[in-house]
Amino acid sequence: MALEIDASSASEMTSVEKDFEGSEVPKWEQQLTIRAFVVSFVLSILFTFIVMKLNLTTGIIPSLSVSAGLLGFFFVKTWTTLLDKSGYLKQPFTRQENTVIQTCVVASSGIAFSGGAASYVLGMSERIASQGDKAFIHDIKTPSLGWMIGFLFVVSFIGLFSVVPLRKIMIIDYKLVYPSGTATAHLINSFHTPEGAIIAKKKVKMLGKYFTLSFVWGFVQWFFTGGDDCGFSNFPTFGLKAYQQKFYFDFSATYVGVGMICPYLVNISLLLGAIVSYGIMWPLIEKQKGHWYDKSLSDDNLHGLQGYKIFIAIAIILADGLYNFIKVSYQSILGLSKQYKQKNSDTILPSNNTSEVPTSESLSFDDQRRTQYFLKDIIPTYAAVSGYVAIAAISIGVLPLIFHQLKWYHVLVMYIVAPLLAFCNAYGAGLTDWSLASTYGKLAIFVIGGWAGASHGGIVAGLAACGVMMNIVSTASDLTQDFKTGYMTLASPRSMFVSQIIGTAMGCVISPCVFWIFYMAYPDLGLPKTQYPAPFASLYRNIALLGVEGISSLPKHCLTLCIICAIIALAINGLKDIVGEKYSRFIPIPMAMAIPFYLGGYFAIDMCLGSLILFLWEYKNKANADIYAPAVASGLICGDGIWSLPSSILALAGVKPPLCLQVVSS
Template identity: 70%
Template structure:
């Protein structure tokens, strides 16, 4: 495509000598991005870029607050049911454009519009909304935080640990989030130039959001955004009406269309039924096909084969009088085999991403010039003819509004001191030196997560949190409240690495839309503060409205709560409390998860090996057939 565009450009200059003369007159501003034949920044050249303070408007944060409340309910609903949270960057950018564009259009017609709506302001809205709604996930309301509660503790494997719990409270949850949610922002700020400009990491979600915002603010983009919002409203209305219809015909558990016995009543006992929930349909449409196939195969393997077979060993492998929800019975096999597969998959990908991160860092540092300063970063990029006009302009503005390093270091040290002094009062089991050790390693892990997210668009925040569970749990031990200490440490680690990757991804969006890093940092701070208030309030509404929240078979089972609790128990108590042969099965499925991941990567990275094998076998059969 680049070769074709260059050739067509040359032909056009030969046919039109005036354009060639104009291009020579402009000198370095030759007008086109030679890498793809289209300069985005040329389209917006006449608009100008507002200062970073003018990008932070009241209407932007008013719209951000409204969208944050809506997105918090969406994320919390998914968090408490499926545990699968899709990316909301594009949705935030789209809805932010729609609301503010409607607002400005009304003011323009009335003659009251003073400040036009720019793509930089749109980026500020998107950053604020994603930061706020991200707290609904990293806050642990469906994982480590709810795993501390009494409802999950009573489902414990060990009855002795059933009294170790801390029930949710709106006050301490809000305070905990305010203490731990801002540290990751200061940890990654000094590295923004390295990530975005020096290493040129792609950050696919941030890049896609930036292209969407840029397209919205062109004359043709407004029409496209209007069509997308119209389609969004259509399917939103359909989903809402369908959910109301289902609720109208649901009288209790297992009633109505929630668990429709499509495959028969016997299959319904083993969870084979058709669920008409639009939520699961929507998540299935977002997830890649390989995830949907994996869920189907996992359901057939577990509920169709394994659990019925293990159920026949009742009285031999586990006590026959254990309830179906007891972790010493069949439920123990279900939870810990799932944990073993999650750990196998998570650790494999953790080390894979960590290896790619270290390898990428090595190659990036090796390939850099001996001066350790890239031409694009030393202020002379505007005179470098090898750099496109878009990159020149974006780099110049990205480096213009510097965030002082001393501010990031001072903020990190201050929050570390506050957290070290405050968290032990919230969780007496979490000693101050545990927190200090976490904060010593947090910048390195936050950088690894942000760098890996830039390469793969995959944040491993939950994996780093699980790693903290086992490290702090083993350090504290069961006798010193290791369960609550490890779960609290998981929350500290998850919030640090999650906000670090989110902010860096937003920096990438701002780099492509010419939004100032200062305005994005301020927007991220305000959005995080919003999330620290909105998310606990939304969770509290769910917690008070549904008395069976977190219990097996309820409308909101919080599946990750028991998983994180079991991890904490396993980290501090060992494996002596597991049912018979459960550990052996866990070893087998842990190894199977590692092997399957390795085989998938082997086939994906080097498919010619398989193709050569198949082609050789086919050629032998063809030769044999022709010879006969």
């Protein structure tokens, strides 16, 4: 699971569409330009490296849609300006084309998360299996570029077809907010007004400056990593004792940038989780070595201290996921009930198969104009249903060939229930901006893994089922977010759907290839205390192990501690909802607290530094901070993220850094 943080947007104070009333809206075919997809391909590679690096280090992924929209605007605007000056410009750059680029890039880079290369796919490998229960060492599937690409092509598109028939219900009838999609639409609309374009250029200049600084800093750091535990990232900032408990600043520009994007509460929750675990719990449990677990076991053994770290973190994550699943489901049912009761009284909007424009006086000029264009290019329901059935039939035949542990009837059952879960996730995301894709994936691990059984490859079957379910529900909510963005920028639903398909196809190739570069360049990838520990690979595999083996695999008193921590997580979530928004911003988030339980506090310190920079900036000049902080943060993330490509190539070529910077005790 990844903790994704998205910013919600403010409501429109004036009519946006009146500003664009004199601009011609291109046909849906004209919104899909070659230059848009060339730019999308380049940005998809950049963003996939960023998301993959985040997945392989901590799994905390901020929303990158703002960066995608901003960089998409910069590249194409530069392209069209040069062509215009030379007299060769045939088609001007529009906000609809900008929306197509953003949709394509987010769809492609999103596969780096839902594709599970750093989580359930790596969790199937022998590299991760060797860290756990040796009784299941043969229940593995070695990652391979061929089957990974094939698997993604089989499972990544079906979620798109599952929600297409519901697009009018979600966007127009129920008027779901989709905060991230709405925020992105406001951003793109603002870029294409005269005043907004000037600010956008300043933002891009700021992003480029910090992109360069971050990239150069990554290059400088590389020079000093020529050995084990070398480099600035291993500097004992607060002393050697704190360093041993993973409390230090690791000089990561990426996580300083992530900290500037994430809300203050997330970063404080991470730091609090690190203090509770590595500052209190683990030292106390370590004192029980020889009583609670065999003292001859290393700290990395699953039946030793490592078992407490992993399973307590899993307990908190599962409890938090369960609470939010119930909460979002309840809100969805309540919202559906209210919409159904109001349907006959105040809804006079056209049906899904008509292009009439609503004449209700309650609709603003913006809503009337947007509804007109949203219903103009119909995506036939029969095409969506036929596509779903065809892809499902192919998947039922192909997936058991890729994973022999996964049977055809497992896949059939998942595809029968998947449309309902996809709708629930898309509807919940529209209400809360919270995607529960990984929660549904973990549910599939338990159900399918337990169904297959320990003796019939239940671990790999459960992890594969997790991938199927995550891809369906994740792409479904992503597409409805994009429909909302398209609705507010007058981008055609057809161009959104085609862009999503092309972006998904790009991601099915780019994401495995980027992962393969990391996998081949770093032989210790996935191992604890390395540069890329891939924490969720171990967590997902151990969830599968728990599903097929039960609680017998837990160390002594671990179950008791898991139950206590899960109850505390549920209580904290309940308290946050009871006290309301005014006070809940002072109560930590259990999901965020759980991640340092396994990894330590070093990245939390980075992110808190990002929060401190943002706080001081807002204190000095809040207006400037609100405008330019996302650009600075994006530059820090993108520069350090893209440095991963040359550093991986150098590692593959056998080029080692020339120096080792290390601090040792006197």
